[in-house]
Amino acid sequence: MDVVSPELTSLLPDEIMDTEAIQDIPQSQPDRTTVSSDPGDNTSVPMETDTPVAPENLGLCSDAPEQIQALTTSTDSALNICSESQIPISITSTASPLLTLKPVLTTCIATTKTTDSVTGTIVTTGGLQKLSAPFTISPGNHQIILNKVASSQATEAAKSVGTSPQIIKQEGQKLLVTAIGKSGQPIVLQLPHTGTKPGVSQTSGETKSQAPQFKVVAVGGRSELKPVIGGAGNQVTTLQTQQLKTVQVTVVSVASPTSNASQKSVALPVNVALGQQILTVQQSTSASPVKLATSQTTAQNIKPVQTVGGVQGSQFKTIIPLATQPNVQQIQVPGSRFHYVRLVTATTASSTGQPSGPTTSSLQTAKPMVVSTGAVRMSVPIVPAQTMKQVAPKPLTSAAQVVTTTQTQQRLIMPATPLPQIQPNFTNLPPGTVLAPAPGGGNVGYAVLPAQYVTQLQQAPFVTLASSSGFPASTGIQTQARLPLNGYCDCFANGEFCNNCNCNNCFNNLEHETERLKAIKTCLDRNPEAFKPKIGKGKEGESDRRHSKGCNCKRSGCLKNYCECYEAKIMCSSICKCIGCKNFEESPERKTLMHLADAAEVRVQQQTAAKTKLSSQISDLLMRTTPIISSGGGRLPYTFVTKEVLEATCECLLEQAKKAEQTHQPQAEAERMILEEFGHCLMRIISSAGKAKADSASISC
DNA sequence: GAGTTTGAAACT
DNA sequence: CAGTTTCAAACTC
Numbered sequence: 001m002d003v004v005s006p007e008l009t010s011l012l013p014d015e016i017m018d019t020e021a022i023q024d025i026p027q028s029q030p031d032r033t034t035v036s037s038d039p040g041d042n043t044s045v046p047m048e049t050d051t052p053v054a055p056e057n058l059g060l061c062s063d064a065p066e067q068i069q070a071l072t073t074s075t076d077s078a079l080n081i082c083s084e085s086q087i088p089i090s091i092t093s094t095a096s097p098l099l100t101l102k103p104v105l106t107t108c109i110a111t112t113k114t115t116d117s118v119t120g121t122i123v124t125t126g127g128l129q130k131l132s133a134p135f136t137i138s139p140g141n142h143q144i145i146l147n148k149v150a151s152s153q154a155t156e157a158a159k160s161v162g163t164s165p166q167i168i169k170q171e172g173q174k175l176l177v178t179a180i181g182k183s184g185q186p187i188v189l190q191l192p193h194t195g196t197k198p199g200v201s202q203t204s205g206e207t208k209s210q211a212p213q214f215k216v217v218a219v220g221g222r223s224e225l226k227p228v229i230g231g232a233g234n235q236v237t238t239l240q241t242q243q244l245k246t247v248q249v250t251v252v253s254v255a256s257p258t259s260n261a262s263q264k265s266v267a268l269p270v271n272v273a274l275g276q277q278i279l280t281v282q283q284s285t286s287a288s289p290v291k292l293a294t295s296q297t298t299a300q301n302i303k304p305v306q307t308v309g310g311v312q313g314s315q316f317k318t319i320i321p322l323a324t325q326p327n328v329q330q331i332q333v334p335g336s337r338f339h340y341v342r343l344v345t346a347t348t349a350s351s352t353g354q355p356s357g358p359t360t361s362s363l364q365t366a367k368p369m370v371v372s373t374g375a376v377r378m379s380v381p382i383v384p385a386q387t388m389k390q391v392a393p394k395p396l397t398s399a400a401q402v403v404t405t406t407q408t409q410q411r412l413i414m415p416a417t418p419l420p421q422i423q424p425n426f427t428n429l430p431p432g433t434v435l436a437p438a439p440g441g442g443n444v445g446y447a448v449l450p451a452q453y454v455t456q457l458q459q460a461p462f463v464t465l466a467s468s469s470g471f472p473a474s475t476g477i478q479t480q481a482r483l484p485l486n487g488y489c490d491c492f493a494n495g496e497f498c499n500n501c502n503c504n505n506c507f508n509n510l511e512h513e514t515e516r517l518k519a520i521k522t523c524l525d526r527n528p529e530a531f532k533p534k535i536g537k538g539k540e541g542e543s544d545r546r547h548s549k550g551c552n553c554k555r556s557g558c559l560k561n562y563c564e565c566y567e568a569k570i571m572c573s574s575i576c577k578c579i580g581c582k583n584f585e586e587s588p589e590r591k592t593l594m595h596l597a598d599a600a601e602v603r604v605q606q607q608t609a610a611k612t613k614l615s616s617q618i619s620d621l622l623m624r625t626t627p628i629i630s631s632g633g634g635r636l637p638y639t640f641v642t643k644e645v646l647e648a649t650c651e652c653l654l655e656q657a658k659k660a661e662q663t664h665q666p667q668a669e670a671e672r673m674i675l676e677e678f679g680h681c682l683m684r685i686i687s688s689a690g691k692a693k694a695d696s697a698s699i700s701c
Numbered sequence: 702g703a704g705t706t707t708g709a710a711a712c713t
Numbered sequence: 714c715a716g717t718t719t720c721a722a723a724c725t726c
Contacts, residue, residue, distance in 0.1 A: 487710050488720045526711080555707065561723055562707045 487523060487530065492516075495531045535568045550576035558583035559593055641685060649681040 491498040491508055498508040507515045523530040535545050547565045551572060556562040558572050558581045565572045565583055571590075572583045582589040656677040660670035 488722095490721085493710090530710095549709095551708080553708065556723095560707080562709095564709075567723095 492519070493530070534564060535570065545570050546573045547576065550574075551578050552576070553578040553581065555580075557581065557589065559589060645685060649678070649685075652677050652681055 487493050489498065489501075489503065489506075489508060491501055491503075496508075497510070498506045506512075507519070509516070520531070529548065532548065534548050536548050537545060545568065547568065547570065551558060551563045551565045553563045553576075556566075558566050558576070558578050561567045563572075563578070563583060565576060565578075571585060572578055572581050584590065653674050656674050657670060660673045665673065
């Protein structure tokens with residue numbers, strides 16, 4: 001059963017239309033398209049009062065699912081899709097050519113509960129493979145508006161055909177679809193084909209026909225997405241989220257359907273007031289809160305999601321607000337081989353995934369999704385990097401720009417300000433890193449960086465590295481190699497600023513940032529791998545580290561620090577071009593050297609330990625022997641032998657001597673009495689000292 | 702510390 | 714891609 005009328009379909013941008021899908025569209029649809037589900041369809045979309053749907057698996061569609069992962073942003077105006085229960089969201093028409101997803105039950109609140117869930121009902125047509133339109137989600141009215149910025153032509157067309165609004169109504173679904181004009185804007189929604197195409201089995205192993213899954217992932221806040229699969233039979237895609245929560249990051253992931261029809265990338269501008277939030281989009285893994293109801297074939301194509309805020313398990317990225325400077329935020333990340341992360345403010349982002357071949361893997365053909373609105377831009381690389389191409393951002397409406405990254409090609413973001421000629425290029429950023437400009441011209445961007453870099457971001461140096469790929473040919477900067485900025489300098493080669501080194505005429509500092517940037521670009525033009533670590537992992541499956549390029553030693557036998565492999569304490573590999581290499585596993589020279597080195601290291605350690613122990617003992621001895629007059633510390637009895645104590649002691653002794661004299665004691669007895677008194681004095685001193693120490697300890701505690 | 706050796710990177 | 718040059722670190726004395 002077709003849901004979308006030809007008129008409605010014709011209004012869709014060509015880029016989102018699936019020709020094969022269109023063929024399925026009946027041509028006899030009225031202008032005002034009202035789609036009702038087939039009463040006899042046993043796969044009807046369950047209603048709230050209808051078929052109970054398990055929160056974990058809302059399999060409304062058994063076909064191969066497409067998946068859209070959407071992360072909502074946090075706080076004030078995040079994507080607040082929430083409801084107290086699994087509320088179907090109907091796509092209602094509006095006066096404007098807007099496709100509005102509207103919850104039937106408007107129980108959403110701005111601050112959603114973790115248990116809140118939303119079930120969105122999205123029109124899926126037999127012929128309409130995808131729906132694309134600017135996408136607005138308004139927490140206030142609980143509407144998801146598509147094609148907000150539809151062209152006037154679309155509006156006129158809609159009026160002319162009397163389809164303003166066109167309504168696609170799914171029986172029992174309250175599914176309303178407005179006219180969707182050709183906006184030429186990024187296409188966002190991918191709607192499933194009818195369930196006649198080969199599907200992919202979901203996690204449950206059940207074969208499903210194609211159906212988009214919309215998932216909302218809350219990053220930064222605990223949120224779970226519940227894939228909702230629209231039933232192919234009733235051609236309805238249900239969007240449902242559970243524990244939807246306003247979060248800081250909106251991630252949208254789209255799993256492509258498995259139809260033979262070419263899957264076009266879908267960019268969905270979403271008018272979600274994200275504030276100045278970062279948008280990170282990645283494929284998610286099982287660790288991700290995003291629950292993918294995809295087949296195994298799909299899963300294997302999924303790149304690890306690098307989400308923010310703990311969504312991803314192993315590769316957490318940290319969102320670093322890059323505020324203050326418009327368009328550019330420069331970050332030095334020592335040790336990362338690139339220290340600069342630049343945020344590019346753009347008007348829009350349009351990422352187009354490669355058309356997917358006929359496959360049952362939904363995510364393999366997933367499309368990067370760009371969600372942008374006047375207030376928010378979201379860039380969502382959904383497609384695996386290998387199959388994803390970076391496309392030049394399409395200018396949309398605003399000055400903001402979202403750039404998506406690929407996973408295979410590491411690119412560096414070049415600053416537009418100092419080097420405007422350099423095209424923005426995101427390299428070396430973690431896959432899936434999304435740099436989003438601040439809405440409203442705030443020019444606040446965010447970079448998702450490995451957590452270990454975060455602490456280094458406070459450093460002053462701000463430079464942006466750029467990879468050579470995608471850069472226009474450098475002009476007039478080839479001479480930069482003659483500057484004190486070249487690969488010879490380890491600091492520079494490591495992507496670091498020179499600091500306390502012996503450079504002469506050093507330009508590798510902030511004072512010469514322009515030159516440095518040029519030099520960086522030159523180096524990258526020459527060698528895109530210049531700033532990448534030389535020591536990395538070997539081939540897949542190899543756990544040992546390996547030199548990325550291999551050494552080229554000729555005389556050292558790779559057993560001296562001249563050899564980079566040996567210096568890195570790794571053995572030479574097949575990629576090394578060394579001559580007379582002795583740096584291999586069974587090399588006796590290497591073993592001997594290793595033994596010697598180990599022995600030397602042991603000696604050094606022993607010496608260090610001995611020195612440490614001796615120092616400790618000396619310190620302890622000093623502590624014992626040095627009277628501590630001041631309060632605290634180890635007070636000893638004799639520290640209490642002050643002048644006053646001595647005088648008192650002497651008086652006691654004199655008094656005892658006087659007493660012995662008065663009693664006419666013999667001298668020996670007199671001495672005994674005096675010594676005995678002296679002993680008593682010492683005992684009192686010791687007692688007082690101990691008491692004072694105990695009191696001090698009690699006070700300190 | 703000066704001089705030599707070495708190999709990576711730059712250059713041709 | 715190969716040969717040469719430049720350079721700085723490693724090494725030796």
